[in-house]
Amino acid sequence: LWARGDGNVTFQRLQMCYTKCLFSLYLSLSLYNREKMQAQELLRQLRIPELEDVRQYMHSLPTNMLMGVGALAALTTYWYATRPKALKPPCDLNMQSVAMAGDGYVRRSILNNDDEHMTHYYSDARTMYEVFLRGLRVSNDGPCLGSRKPNQPYEWLSYREVADKAECIGSALLHRGHSQTGDKHIGIFSQNRPEWTISELACYTYSLVCVPLYDTLGLEAIEYIIDQAAISTVICDLAEKARLILDCVSGKEHTLKTIVLMEAFDEELMARGQQSSIEILSLKDVEAVGKAHHHQPLPPTPEDLALICFTSGTTGVCALILPSCHYSVFQNLHIPH
Secondary structure (H helix, E strand, O other), X not given: OOOOOXXXXXXXXXXXXXXXXXXXXXXXXXXXXXXXXXXXXXXXXXXOOOHHHHXXXXXXXXXXXXXXXXXXXXXXXXXXXXXXXXXXXXXXXXXXXXXXXXXXXXXXXXXXXXXOOOOOOEOOEOOHHHHHHHHHHHOOOXXXXXXXXXXXXXXXXXXXXXXXXXXXXXXXXXXXXXXXXXXXXXXXXOOOOHHHHHHHHHHHHOOOEXXXXXXXXXXXXXXXXXXXXXXXXXXXXXXXXXXXXXXXXXXXXXXXXXXXXXXXXXXXXXXHHHHOOOEEEEHHHHHHHHHHOOOOOOOOOOOOEEEOOEEOOOOOOOEEOOOEEHHHHOOOOOOOO
16 A cells, blocks of 8 residues: 555554554453452452451350350261271272183182182181171171161161071971972072072071072973972062962972962962962961971081072073082172171
């Protein structure tokens, strides 16, 4: 523009740009100062009160309120000092296994010092029964099994209460002819609940073998498991499951003699059981029989059979998972406390 003789026009444009820049700078500084003043005002309102202000405020409070504040502070301090401490993991939870020698597809627990199979973690807990006894001793008969109904608090059974119930059930099983050397397979057909664990412990207490049943595998699978394991006693939770079992064995040769129910049942179910020569009993009655005919525990050895599990097979027939001895359970189980 200067070269073409338009210098005056150029000067006017530059003057306008300069004016706009000054105005923008002024506006920015104004906004900055305003925000700074607001921030200072906020800090002034949120400032930590002086010690003298706090002292005057505390003196203005009534005595009962001061006592309440002191009690709350004391309770908070007590809770903080006595609250349960989190258990320290025995290993890095992000690296709980290591590859064994070979192709690298087999892994072992990091708790093992070598590639040998773990048979026990504590020298006084080599079987599942001894694991329970150790829990009883270490917890000083503390809470063992807890359950609750919807929207209700947990109700707990102590270790001793669980042991007593297990001995009653196990004693009743022995009284009815079960033994370690003879009829030793006990079926359990139930959802997770304290009675399931107690029935399992009853088997461990007297060297019997627990055989879980699953309705998810279908009626044919239930019939197959009862037949293959030659089960004569099944412990069920609900009458509906007892009816499923009766449907499986009705009109066929079977080994089943007794069904023990955790929940209530009617006379119609008892009559239907009699048609198949199967006795229907309540778990409470079984406990009463065991209490009247108590047997001293017959603890298993680490080499004794603990449980037999079946799973769904690829051909539609249940597949038998290798039976587990008491020591082999520890290869898949770790109880550090």
